[in-house]
Amino acid sequence: MRVRFAPSPTGQLHVGGARAALYNWLTARKEGGTFVLRIEDTDRERSTPENVEQILDALRWLDLDYDEGPISQVARSDRHEELLQRLLADGKAYRTTATAEDVKAYKEQHGADRGFRGQAEAEGAVRLRVPDDGETVVHDLIRGDTTFRHTHLDDPVIARSDGTALYNFAVAADDMDAQITHVIRGEDHLSNTPKQLLVYEALGAQPPVFAHLPLLHGPDGKKLSKRHGSASVQELRDAGYLPEAVVNYLALLGWGDEDDETIIPRDELVRRFSIERVSRNPARFDEQKLRWMNGRYLRELSTDELTRRLEEFTGRTGLRPAVEISREKVQTLAEFWPLAGFLFDGPTDDPAAREKWLDEDGLGALAEAREAIAQTDPFDAEQLETALRNVVQRRHAKPRDVYQPVRVAIAGTPVSPGIFESLTVLGRDESLRRIDAALTK
């Protein structure tokens, strides 16, 4: 089995492309097949080295390793030329100067549902001859058979006047030479498949098995666009998602088996995945569910590992104590710093929080808490809790009326990791300094 993934390097790999890559990878890995990566670059304007690198980078981040590639189509232009000449010589393709307008005129004359058929000329673009009768059936692992009648098909242009190959010809030729057995791609290619099948036939080659994945839609049900939040792998990474969570989420976006499991680690995915069971309807990218799933994966990481990833993500070091006390409270890597950054960079400035919690009552409670904190020994979470609970009792206050002023004093914001734990991480001196600063303001 040889499965190939061929993204068009027009820029970043978006989630739909990432899902296609994953499904290709899972299919190959499940059967012990070969996963081939090819770059769709018959239009070399689009496949800039930067674009290609972005794709590779996204695949690396998702940890989808390929066995062969990346193979460039541009590099195969001599071979394309050779094959083209063969089709021309065999009369299976012909040159024509017919333009899009000519095709339109032809249809007006012969009926809108009649495909264009041209005359051979000495010059012009190369078109493949489509038989007048019969039909081409696309056998698809996901959607079954789809029949296309030849009368509905235009003779497709397979090469430009300058001789360079066009997509529909190049993919088929390349897949033939690479002996690709499985092509898994987006549904936007379904209608092009009969043309590619016809190319295979003209070339006298055995076509691969196809599987067309439904396209992804945005939250509004319309076509997915950058407008709708995290559309690319790069953006998901920057938003603080874990690659293992993204892989799990993507796998379930349009696929499920009879088991109701939601959290499925990668090796389990490889075992259970089956391309035949992929859904036929378009799915919407639901970032809320990804967030939830990311939280699950985040909490499964050891504190050491999570610290490592957070230090890489934030570019800071010495995060471990802060990670230890915040790990239950974040869903993504990006949420860590806003929550725990105050431990390193001092209290955040939040006037609203100050006004609400450091009013007269709040300052009174804070002053009392300060004394309790100053005298706590040993300075650990357990002792601090006892000390502050005493303050609460003495003042006949609600716990929050004491804890929140302390929180605002040391963190600046009304949201933070546990108050006792935070104080412990800061240490007595720094805690008192911050409280005193709040008291004197």
Add this chain to the structure above:
RNA sequence: GCCCCUAUGGUGUAGCGGUUAGCACGUAAGGUUUUCGACCUUGAGGUCUCGGUUCGACUCCGGGUAGGGGUACCA
């Protein structure tokens, strides 16, 4: 215009002629709680529509409707 695909709660899915239509996210209420979160309990919410086939349709067939894709000397 023509060709093609799709249709289960708000979202992702399970089901494959007979089920109280299951699970997960989200959501509502409650619990836990020093904030946030995490966690626990309970609830609301669905088979696009109209016909047909059948003793019986979410499931099979046809027409609508809606969404999507293709129709390039783009990929």
